[in-house]
Amino acid sequence: MSADLANATTAQDSASPPPLPSVPRPLTSYVSGRMIAVIGVLVAVLAVLTGTSGGKLLSATNLGGALDASSEVGFIAIGVTMLMIGGEFDLSVGQVFVVGGLAFAGLDKHIGFLPAIIVTLLLAGAIGLINGIITVVFGIPSFITTLGTYYAIAGFILLITGASPVSYLPPLPHVFSVFSAHVGGLGFRWEVVWWIGLAAVAAWILHRTSFGNHVFAAGGSPEAARGTGVRVGLTKIVLFVACSALSAFSGIVLFCHLGSMEVTAGSGLQLQAIAAAVIGGTALFGGVGTIFGGVLGSFFLGVLTVGLVLSGASTQYYELFVGIVLIGAVIAQVKTVGASRFVHALFRRNSGR
Amino acid sequence: MRATWKRKGIRGLLMPAVLAMTALGLAACxxxxxxxxxxxxxxxxxxxxxxxxxxxxxxxxxxxxxxxxxxxxxxxxxxxxxxxxxxxxxxxxxxxxxxxxxxxxxxxxxxxxxxxxxxxxxxxxxxxxxxxxxxxxxxxxxxxxxxxxxxxxxxxxxxxQPNYTAGVDLGKQLVSQYHLTSGDTIMVADQCYTNTTCNARYQGVESVVDPLGVKVSVLNLDYSVPTSAGIVKSFLQTHSRPTLVVALGSAGEEEVVDAAQALGLKPSQLPMVGFDDDAVTNTYMIDGWVKLTVDQQxxxxxxxxxxxxxxxxxxxxxxxNMDTGPVFVTHTANDIAKGWFNPSVVSNTGI
Missing domain, CATH: 3.40.50.2300 (Response regulator)
Structure with a gap:
């Protein structure tokens, strides 16, 4: 799965095959069979939860609450989705999330809001760079690399903080409201707008640029990608950096929202982000997936929490249903790939291609 | 033909079946x-x-x-x-x-x-x-x-009762009951190192004993029982025996007892106090390992x-405001209680 950095920077740089052309992916690529299945499952769950909650789930306040609840995992799922499409995993995202919140909290009072964000993202990017280099240069499976960094970072955090949470007492600085303020009467916070905005940027990069093509190629068939001049190793390193930066950004956003960060706040987040990506149609072994799917998967996790409470059910059912839907969504995706062929054929016929 | 139809039929039923299962599950929950x-x-x-x-x-x-x-x-x-x-x-x-x-x-x-x-x-x-x-x-x-x-x-x-206050009250009780002074040592078995509850309990105890010059060593036991017991065992082998052990919850007690038994220590050689009054603590109290536990009701x-x-x-x-604690449960109190103690209730309620 991993390539050698030397391949990425030397041998492949001088390789003779021409680079992949920057061809925008056709719109029909978004309407894949997987996506039909993802939307179908989400609509079904939404319909059931709406019914069991007596329609309360569909109020602006509660849908907004579900979006708020989704965004924490949602930011991370953007990076995890891209990385999984590129054929790699990152299990350290939960700890990088905590690093993001803690580093921002420590820096904000000394260097100001924006510089603190920038330095924090650079720090997180450095962690991603380490993950990427270890994976690519040493050929270690990213599952192992990032499991190692997960534990190393967790230990480092405990040493630095003594396991105590970091908190600001209210009133929180006004500038935090760029993430934490409510958007009009829509029931959700600005963090959701940031999440959707970043997802849109990531989707554009993934589906409309040559780098996006390289990501799909690196994850789908690394050998073939190298043959066509894709710098597979470099592509993966960039994805690791982006994934870590997005995780830290999520930690910053959470800190601005709550004014505190617990040292164990990242526990389990990595698995939730992977679950969101897979529910959203991302293949486990690379080459297939969409950011839109990752966003939908994250929203599913949020809507399930809120919907269960509004339905009068205990949140103890949450993990049970995540498990059922995770497996169900993947079965549904596998069984509906035929639909994508039909849609593609229909579009080709209509466009005369 | 029939066989083909059957296979397609089963495939076609899969997705609706999964969706139906989810729907039924949600409705059932x-x-x-x-x-x-x-x-x-x-x-x-x-x-x-x-x-x-x-x-x-x-x-x-x-x-x-x-x-x-x-x-x-x-x-x-x-x-x-x-x-x-x-x-x-x-x-x-x-x-x-x-x-x-x-x-x-x-x-x-x-x-x-x-x-x-x-x-x-x-x-x-x-x-x-x-x-x-x-x-x-x-x-x-x-x-x-x-x-x-x-x-x-x-x-x-x-x-x-705030956990910090419970810790303070336990600290005062220990000072009075064990006459703690400078030179005494307390080993804290912290099985929930990253948990705000345990942190608060520990900080409460420390706030009382630290000014007296009592040395407190905290062992992070947030691992599996064998691993944590190994940590305790190593500590006891390489340090002079502590005056007291404070376990911040029953999981920590289990690990301390496991290590002490491996080293051949008797309950009287390693007095332990703890927090919470659950089935595990009660068992150790009856066996003599736990001398006192804080019950926050x-x-x-x-x-x-x-x-x-x-x-x-x-x-x-x-x-x-309603203050529910702490109540100090001792071996004597437990002896009285076990006359009407119902084990099935213990496992269900944790009290």
Missing amino acids: SSSSSSSSKTSSASATASAVKGTFYELYQSCPSNPFWGAVNNGARAAAAQLGVSLKIEDPLRCSGEEAQENSLLTTIINSHPAGIAVSVPYASALSANIQRARSLHIPIIAYNSIPPNNNYSVNPVEAYVG PFLQGYDALVDLYDAVRYQAYPI
């Missing part, structure tokens, strides 16, 4: 949840109080302490004839975002009243203020920040919290 509070809901129709009360706590359901708290809440709901929902975050650690998110949804459902554990300085602050502005009675139970600033967390009352915390809220709604009585 909703109805089962309703039935779980059937007794209270049924009588709620006759109750003078409409709407649902919520108790929202910060830990996870596998914690026996919270099992006892929740049983107390359910008992109160049954007696008062009100509808009660108990919610907890989806993770057992790092739960502030989840608890805050749940609190948002609960407030959005306009409940009759909310009891919420508040172990964080400020994470739930905005939602507590929002509940107050919507005139939803809201009190804190079990946890509240030390020296809570009521402009930050403006709950109407507090039911329980978890059953009463859940019970009294709901009664406090009920009184506020039913009689417009302003919620009042």
